Amino acid sequence: xxxxxxxxxxxxRVSAALRWPKIPGLRRMVGPVVLLALWETAARAGWISPxxxxxxxxxxxxxxxxxxxxxxxxxxxxxxxRLLTGFALGSLAGFALGIAVGLSxxxxxxxxxxxxxxxxxxxxxxxxxxxxxxxADEASKIALVSFGAVFPxxxxxxxxxxxxxxxxxxxxxxxxxxxxxIIRDVIVPGAMxxxxxxxxxxxxxxxxxxxxSEIAGAATGLGALVAQAREFVQTDVVILCVVxxxxxxxxxDALARVAExxxxxxxxxxxxx
Amino acid sequence: xxxxxxxVSVRGAxxxxxxxxVLRSIDLEIAPGEFLVLLGASGCGKTTLLRLLAGLDRPDxxxxxxxxxxxxxxxxxxxxxxxxxxxxxVLGLPRDRxxxxxxxxxxxxxxxxxxxxxxxxxxxxQRAALARALVRQPELLLLDEPFAALDALTRLRMQxxxxxxxxxxxPAILLVTHDVDEALTLADRVLVMxxxxxxxxxxxxxxxxxxxxxxxxxxxxxxxxQELGVVSTEHEALTSPRAAVS
Numbered sequence: 178x179x180x181x182x183x184x185x186x187x188x189x190r191v192s193a194a195l196r197w198p199k200i201p202g203l204r205r206m207v208g209p210v211v212l213l214a215l216w217e218t219a220a221r222a223g224w225i226s227p228x229x230x231x232x233x234x235x236x237x238x239x240x241x242x243x244x245x246x247x248x249x250x251x252x253x254x255x256x257x258x259r260l261l262t263g264f265a266l267g268s269l270a271g272f273a274l275g276i277a278v279g280l281s282x283x284x285x286x287x288x289x290x291x292x293x294x295x296x297x298x299x300x301x302x303x304x305x306x307x308x309x310x311x312x313a314d315e316a317s318k319i320a321l322v323s324f325g326a327v328f329p330x331x332x333x334x335x336x337x338x339x340x341x342x343x344x345x346x347x348x349x350x351x352x353x354x355x356x357x358x359i360i361r362d363v364i365v366p367g368a369m370x371x372x373x374x375x376x377x378x379x380x381x382x383x384x385x386x387x388x389x390s391e392i393a394g395a396a397t398g399l400g401a402l403v404a405q406a407r408e409f410v411q412t413d414v415v416i417l418c419v420v421x422x423x424x425x426x427x428x429x430d431a432l433a434r435v436a437e438x439x440x441x442x443x444x445x446x447x448x449x450x
Numbered sequence: 451x452x453x454x455x456x457x458v459s460v461r462g463a464x465x466x467x468x469x470x471x472v473l474r475s476i477d478l479e480i481a482p483g484e485f486l487v488l489l490g491a492s493g494c495g496k497t498t499l500l501r502l503l504a505g506l507d508r509p510d511x512x513x514x515x516x517x518x519x520x521x522x523x524x525x526x527x528x529x530x531x532x533x534x535x536x537x538x539x540v541l542g543l544p545r546d547r548x549x550x551x552x553x554x555x556x557x558x559x560x561x562x563x564x565x566x567x568x569x570x571x572x573x574x575x576q577r578a579a580l581a582r583a584l585v586r587q588p589e590l591l592l593l594d595e596p597f598a599a600l601d602a603l604t605r606l607r608m609q610x611x612x613x614x615x616x617x618x619x620x621p622a623i624l625l626v627t628h629d630v631d632e633a634l635t636l637a638d639r640v641l642v643m644x645x646x647x648x649x650x651x652x653x654x655x656x657x658x659x660x661x662x663x664x665x666x667x668x669x670x671x672x673x674x675x676q677e678l679g680v681v682s683t684e685h686e687a688l689t690s691p692r693a694a695v696s
Contacts, residue, residue, distance in 0.1 A: 348528035351504055352521070352542035352582065362541070366532040443532040443566045 231413040236420070239413040248402065253421060255398040256387060259315065260425060263322025264383040271327040271379065272372070275334025280364065289335075296328045300386055304393050318390040325386030326379040333375025337368030370444070373437045380429045388422055456515070457482045457590055457622035458503060463512035465498055472498045474646040475512070482589065485616060485623045487637035489630065491678055495646045496626045500594050503624065520590040521583035525598050527575035529567035529582075536563040539582045553585035554578070556618075557611060573604040577611065584615060591616075593625040597632070609635055613658070630674045634667065635660050642677045650677045 220232030243249035277284040311317035391400020406414035458480035465473040490496040501507040536550035557577040597605040642650035
């Protein structure tokens with residue numbers, strides 16, 4: 178049994194020496210930082226042609242250049258406006274329809290079949306249709322973003338409403354809470370965890386719709402910047418735009434998480450491990 | 451809506467689910483301020499009757515008169531997990547924090563007003579549910595097996611609390627239970643329901659606080675147990691300490 182003794186001790190000592198630093202988030206950053214360092218090294222050493230993949234530092238300087246002449250800020254502003262307006266319209270429709278269908282069998286019979294049929298359309302296929310209907314500029318893009326945002330929130334809202342404990346609504350009724358009050362105090366808060374999952378999914382679908390509508394042809398916004406840069410083989414700008422699209426996704430998701438933190442504080446008594 | 455001298459008046463209430471008749475022509479009067487306990491085995495219709503009185507269900511036939519001011523405490527507390535305890539207490543009322551706190555104080559939960567219901571124990575949640583029922587100053591308080599899910603000691607404390615609150619506020623109470631000892635501890639009058647009918651209607655006249663050694667107490671207990679279909683000999687029940695605590 179002495180062998181086990183010999184084996185255990187050094188292992189324990191080594192793991193103590195290699196213990197991760199206790200700064201939160203630092204561990205998550207190791208992967209990206211290593212990747213960026215490798216990328217930078219490979220680009221500078223000339224292993225990768227800058228036409229294929231410029232160095233991160235080159236992309237950063239492109240960002241600074243475009244930010245300084247105002248091009249970048251304007252493009253991001255326009256794209257963000259499309260994203261948020263489209264999301265607001267689509268999620269509002271998805272939420273309202275989800276509550277109605279969740280609560281009422283009649284509303285389900287009226288809307289659910291139609292919505293499920295529309296959901297079956299890959300929304301990217303609608304981009305040319307929308308640009309025929311709404312013109313090539315803002316309206317068609319916002320319409321496509323809205324269309325992408327409707328369904329995830331609709332489906333999750335219906336599921337959330339259906340999962341609310343009917344006994345809570347019954348109890349509220351005995352205490353004189355009216356129909357509106359039951360929706361406000363029981364149904365919506367009870368469905369909120371599911372609704373917020375829907376919000377996050379809707380945001381990422383909205384972003385996908387934005388990118389595809391802009392890439393398909395836009396005179397302004399990030400998509401126009403991409404199209405222009407592709408024309409002149411400015412790979413750094415193209416990649417910069419991809420990075421910004423990704424950052425838009427991260428930012429909107431962070432917003433949804435903040436909303437979750439605030440709206441679901443009552444659930445914080447059951448933390449994850 | 452209450453007429454004359456009764457808080458509650460039920461005449462010929464009948465209720466069926468599918469082909470099963472759950473209530474068969476029930477007649478029932480509850481006097482103002484009376485503490486009535488409704489005993490019965492599972493599925494005898496006692497909860498259905500309570501739901502009729504609560505306005506959660508309607509009879510197929512018959513007439514039911516209940517006061518406008520009535521509150522229910524369910525077996526599960528049914529607090530909204532996403533509203534603070536005090537907001538639950540004044541659910542459906544104006545958001546009067548002082549009023550909610552006063553009600554919580556009465557049930558010994560004054561310090562928990564700002565907590566989430568999910569952090570309350572089973573007994574605390576039931577006390578919050580009692581506060582929510584009483585803050586409305588009901589003329590009729592309907593208690594649907596409110597202590598069934600609690601441990602034995604908490605149940606005894608809750609029974610005492612309900613008695614104290616009943617003395618202070620004086621509502622008519624209908625408490626539904628399957629616990630004979632609970633009935634004998636609390637009731638002015640005990641009803642036993644069987645197969646959708648009220649089979650037994652007995653006044654309980656022992657002095658409060660109730661003690662098991664009061665003359666006639668054990669006899670009444672045995673009688674009720676027999677009416678509930680529990681077969682036990684008097685000798686066994688008298689000598690078994692477990693039966694005395696249950």
